[in-house]
Amino acid sequence: MLFSLKQSIAHGDDLFFIFRKFLVKGLIQFFYILIQDQLINGRPLYELVGEKVAEWGADCMGDEYSYIGAVVGATYPEMGKVLREIMPKSYILVPGYGAQGGQGKDLVHFFNEDGLGAIVNSSRGIIAAYKQEAYAKFGPENFGDASRAAVEAMVADISGALAAAK
Secondary structure (H helix, E strand, O other): OHHHHHHHHHOOOOOEEOOOOOOOOOHHHHHHHHHHOOEEOOEEHHHHHHHHHHHHHHOOEOOOOEOEEEEOOOOOHHHHHHHHHHOOOOOEEEOOEOOOOEOHHHHHHHOOOOOOOEEEOOOHHHHOHHHOHHHHHHOHHHHHHHHHHHHHHHHHHHHHHHHHHO
């Protein structure tokens, strides 16, 4: 796997994200949790994978951050805090803001102290914002305006949480 990553980066490919903690329904979720939360020598598997991300990323640095990052769900803020400490030079892609329950206060530790290092994603919360009570006044015909309002609220929420954490 490391050879494939290094080979792709050497050919100018873009950023790689290594792992993810996410919500999956049913039997797949059961088996995923068995693997994801497995303890190895008393430590969670995600910490060991995070160490590999940091190690591999050290050889694949851009100006400030590595070309190898991780995906960690917004609804797992404690995991984000641990992984940010392990991977200070890796981007963390953070899905799960909004519709899945992630909030600005949950995301503070995904960022470095300078407010950088995390890429927060909110798909349903933005695309279908007009279906939410807060943006229903826009209606389906003005879904773009509802989406813009949802993005502005998201930016304000995350920025406010980061400012309050300082």
